[in-house]
Amino acid sequence: MDLFIDPTQPRAITRSLYDQIRAAIASGRISAGEQMPPSRQLAQELGVARQTIATVYGRLTAEGHVIGRGAAGTFVAPTADAHRPARADRTRSSALAPRPGLPETADPEFQPTGLDLRSGTPDLALFPHVAWRRAVLAAAHQPPSGYGAYAGLPELRRTLARLASRTRGVVADPDQIVVTAGAQSAIDLTIRLLTVPGDTVAVEEPGYLPVRRLIESLDRRVALVPVDADGMQPEHVPARARLIYTTPSHQSPTGATLTIARRRALLSYADRHHQAIIEDDYDSEYRHTDRPLEPLHLLDTTGRVVYVATFSKTLAPSLRLGYAVFPVELARHAAALRAASDVQPPELLQRAIHHLITTGDLDRHLRRSRKIYAKRHQLVADWVARMSTAGHLTPCATDHAGLHLTVRLHNITEEELAARLEPHGIRLGSYRDTWAKTPDHDGAVIGFGNADSSDLEAALSRVEHALASPPPRPRVRP
Structure with missing residues (x-):
């Protein structure tokens, strides 16, 4: 706990220390149940009389912010957390603002209940x-x-x-x-x-x-x-x-x-x-x-x-x-x-x-992981070929490398496909986000790095079902 004293205001030291400690308790910087520094120690660190610290602790005790436990010391009251304002109320607003043109936030983290088939992530199990x-x-x-x-x-x-x-x-x-x-x-x-x-x-x-x-x-x-x-x-x-x-x-x-x-x-x-x-x-x-x-x-x-x-x-x-x-x-x-x-x-x-x-x-790690990723790549490539034959999608390029394949979608938008997969906890990589301008076609990025073959097969089966499902019938008003 850092406390500050203005040497030009010697008569205001007691009030200043009281305000600082009370604010630290109210903001959560000092937690409920946390022990306060002994009065002698704190007085020595701050270069003030021990009676000054005793006066501050006495007032905080009288108001219920701290409690004394005899020789064990002084502690923040257990009820301090209940009287704190909400976090938003305790954060100080700022007059600062980022310069124009910057993104507001980074992409949010996604924690699917099923499989994350976005690109860019290797299998950390390997x-x-x-x-x-x-x-x-x-x-x-x-x-x-x-x-x-x-x-x-x-x-x-x-x-x-x-x-x-x-x-x-x-x-x-x-x-x-x-x-x-x-x-x-x-x-x-x-x-x-x-x-x-x-x-x-x-x-x-x-x-x-x-x-x-x-x-x-x-x-x-x-x-x-x-x-x-x-x-x-x-x-x-x-x-x-x-x-x-x-x-x-x-x-x-x-x-x-x-x-x-x-x-x-x-x-x-x-x-x-x-x-x-x-x-x-x-x-x-x-x-x-x-x-x-x-x-x-x-x-x-x-x-x-x-x-x-x-x-x-x-x-x-x-x-x-x-x-x-x-x-x-x-x-x-x-x-x-x-x-x-x-x-x-x-x-x-x-x-x-x-x-x-x-x-x-x-x-040695690369030799092992290459064999595993090659099998997954072949699994996804074969699936893409079947889906292409069925008319659901087209591969963007002849892809022989990496940890993802990208396809153009037919008869379904990227948003519709994502909505159909969301209940199953499956998320594909966004194709639209890779474009600066709005593309004239929809697509999907299928990452296979972060999924073993059995899970990948199950996820691709879900994607296939989502692609083959007829579009929802429009609701007709009575």
């Missing part, structure tokens, strides 16, 4: 708990190193450089890597590094909503580039854009893979117009049926691509660890800009990830 425990314990054996390196621990950056080269063909020096708090942090850092307020950033339409919101929150303009079954269409990127954001390996949300021809066309276009590219490779670890195409970073010959990767899909989103590979000339500037915000991710987390990779535990 998380390598034993290996992670070993990694954290190994990391905890080393003492912290102060503020450390702004770009991330040197040993982790060396390990990430080898990992990116071995798994994705991204050739990078460790000094090009900046460790971040997930992919979103890396994207935020890149936007602030390469653009200024008022600049235009080109994004996919439909695309990843959190990035579009991020761009707008940074006072950059958003340019929408259409996507088809072959990914982003480079010819529609505006020349005025300073930066292009794309998900070429597994377009979010359609699942399209940017073709080699379009990858080269995009790089050529960016080179002609002096544009930078963010390549968000958010779930390329999970290719289920075909070989991955070369990343833009590997095809880039002029140093225009910033490659972004994350551990959110391979391990867990809440770990908040990712990294960006910058052109060598930009890496130190990125680290300096990073130092001006959150400095670096927690060192313990970085050391744990480093241990997980170097011991081979991450590779």
